[in-house]
Amino acid sequence: MSGLRSVKEYGPPVILPETISAGTSGAKRLLHIGIHNSANRNAGDTALFPVVRRTFDELLGPIDWTLYQAWKPFGVDEARRVSREFDGIVIGGGGLLLRDQAGSDVSNSGWQWNSTVSAVSEIDIPVIVFAIGYNRFRGQEDFDPIFTDHIRALVAKAGFFGLRNTGSISALKQYLPDALAPKLQRQYCPTNVLWQLYPRYREMARARDGKKDRVLALNAAFDRTAMRFGDREKELLDNVGRAVRAAQDRGWTIVLAAHKTMDRQIEPYLDAAGVAYDTADLSNADYEDVIAFYANVDFAFGMRGHAQMIPFGLRRPIMSIISHDKMRFLLDDIRRPGWGVEIDAPDLSQRLETALDAVEQDREAVHADVGEAQQAVWDETRANMQQIAHLFSEHCHPNRVHPLP
Secondary structure, rough: EEEEEEEOOOOOOOOOOOOOOOOOOOOEEEEEEEEHHHHOOHHHHHHHHHHHHHHHHHHOOOEEEEEEEEEEOOHHHHHHHHHHHHHEEEEEEEEEEEOOOOOOOOOOOOOOEEOOOOHHHOOOOOOEEEEEEEEEOOOOOOOOHHHHHHHHHHHHHHEEEOOOOHHHHHHHHOOOOOOOOOHEOOOOOHHHHHHHHHHHHHHHHHHHHHHOEEEEEEEEOOOHHHHHHHHOOOHHHHOOOOOOHHHHOOOOEEEEEEEEEHHHHHHHHHHHHOOOOEEEEEOOOOOOHHHHHOOOOOOEOOOHHHHHHHHHHHOOEEEEEOOOOHHHHHHHHHOOOOHHHEEOOOOOHHHHHHHHHHHHEEEEHHHHHHHOOOOOOOHHHHHHHHHHHHHHHOOOOOOOOOOOO
């Protein structure tokens, strides 16, 4: 029997306190500017921001963190207060270079960090921009003029400015003078290194590899559908449905991973193709639930960025459905462009079947290839964190005011 079999809903997510203490003396005090506590109900971002902190804790700790929502106004007075009370600011990661996220006010900066240009200039502690992405969609209008002024001020101020792929670096350079452009560096999204950061989920993924059944996680994205699909939505998504049906016919169990509840809009296309599937609605999941979900799949076929990066970070084989340039950017950087297929590719189904063939015929070889690519991301991340550690050592402030909680 085809169609939806069951729906698993997660949540509510664990709400973290504003301040997270390392519980030890001598810890650095860092302000983390991001989208915290699942504020936008997107499973990828829910996972991302705790993983950013985990990266710093593991490689630069101990750290006392204070969470600050990127959408909250950040003016001159706040910049001065933060400079008195903290040892540094971490901004990111995430696709923050976007002009039209629901819930945000971009009038001050043109993008997701709601700070003024003058506030950026007032900061006098290390600023680390970490693994943010240029998330402008295909055909989307350019940023407002304030974006250029703000991003130039921030690049000039930052001690480390890391973008999560080379494509984002190339795009952002267009807004910078030649003197500032070399400051941009590649820092992959830390969800790409879950294997090293979370031994528990690494072992969960390894245990999954020893099982005989085969689970394929499908993710579709239904934000800004006109920019993703143009006027061909039904045609393109019918094709995705047929590709997934072909996987099912090969013996794969299908689970729909909805990072936002809107992603369930793919369900009618799966029904029409005769796919039998379960739905995991991750929109209210805790970050550990999101990671555990992907640790327990054998292949990920996804359209959202974190439906690509989280499974890859757990060394799961992936095939990305590309309707946004950022998906291609990562695959080009890890030198695996064949792990993606354009949403309008006429051979989309064949490309998926070829990838599944490889897993079925020589799983160990496929996993070795994924592991090699993933390890290179970890090695680069560790090198970048050494740079950041040096930045903090150069900017030691023994007289910094650290008020008691």
